[in-house]
Amino acid sequence: MVETNSDKILSDAGEGDVALLVVGDPFGATTHTDILLRARDLDIPTHIVHNASIMSAIGASGLQLYNFGQAVSIPFWTEKWKPDSWLEKILENARIGLHTLVLLDIKVKEQSEENLARGRKIFEPPRYMSPAVALEQILEAVSNSPLVSQTKGFESQQSYHKGPPKVLSPSHTLALTLSRVGTPHQGIKAGTLSDLEKLCEEDFGPPLHSLVIVGSRLHPVEVRYAGKWAIEGGSWERVAREVYGVIDE
Template sequence: MLYIIGLGLADEQDISVKGLEIVRKADRVYLEAYTAVLLVAREQLEAYYGRSVILADREMVESQSDDILKDADTKDVAFLVVGDPFSATTHTDLALRCRQNDPPIPTRSIPNASILTAVGATGLSLYTFGQTVSMVFFTETWKPSSFYDRIAENASLGLHTLMLLDIKVKEPDLEALARGKIIYEQPRFMTVAQCASQMLGVEEERAQGICGKEALAVGVARLGSEEQQIVAGTLEELSNADLGKPLHSLVLCGKKMHEMEWEYVRGFAVDPKSFDEVWRKDYSGKQ
């Protein structure tokens, strides 16, 4: 059987008791290591689980999945995922391959916390979130702005938008690849400040008032850990915020932010007075 096991968001102790029991008995244990990363090293997981863990990068999961699924119809294979098993479509694809195998490989998922639910720590109601959006690193020649359309759809309903920020783990250097050499770039993790800056840049082009300087937002970092940090303010303020080490995410607040949400979120404000002024002017009474 293939077990797809959620690890939660922070460290080796976030795994469920049920998940830990499966890991300790499995024939092979893989750790998916590119859609998200834990805040601790693989060695720390191995010490806690009492098992060797095989890192599964993008190439292995997408192009060498047969190696992961080998003998899974007769042996137990644990596939560890940061957050919840089905927060990323990659893991749904792996489960589909099991279903389509001849004979089919039985699967079981063990759920855990993910950013999709942990973001409730900001005080924003999970009931009033719209579509989740990904923000990629911009380059000089590539600045995709399709995310803006999804945010605009959420904004039209007054809903909050969770922005999942880009991470680059084991990415090939394209210039080296063009010369026939495989060299990997240093890992990079987008910050709240970078995301806010890119949103402001796209707003200058679109000019629809969706991601303006006074749009209220909440930046989060390392949710679920003892070093968790939450900062609220305008996008302009967050474009200068330093939330420290990865992983970061950002929430753009919807205009129908309830008074209870405002009261909770303002406790994280960079400048509570400024936050209150913007909320009363642009958000209060829009419910």
């Protein structure tokens, strides 16, 4: 309704109180900002009640919020549609050493092309992108993108505040996956992109999921905190030390 029939929300709000409940914070999506702007144009008074959001709850990973750059969203690919515009933003963050929060696609109340064309209100089962699918798409996009050269990884330096990384090398780029953040069954895994890619969907458990690409401004405290979730046999601490150049304080 928010996407396709928001005028109904605003028309009712002109006659009485209307509450729009949002999963996450109301300002986590531009759609909600648009509704507020149109309410303002219609002289409809509004009141915002802020809420917890993955945009701040990602701090559960141990990575500091002020070290994050632009967040990106990765949609499900199809055989004919493989958008990768999000990769450019990940690379922009990487060039200045910032972490990237990657939001994974959620498909709820979606119609097939046939049902949509025929006007049939039949909806597909809900789908939630897993980290396994996201990692597969990220690595395919990296390998095919003209923006990325696979010739070298991060420049190793002698302190944690380093020059920008040159590419997203799967074996030299650290990442974390976060599942069901804020619930009693929260799960976090840390390793290189290559380490995490070796896991299967069952290793991450049920949704909801998100992912973080770690930037080169990685601090020793971040390494130590997130190291609690390092994959057994993985390269979290070694890559943090040898590639990112993090020296423990």
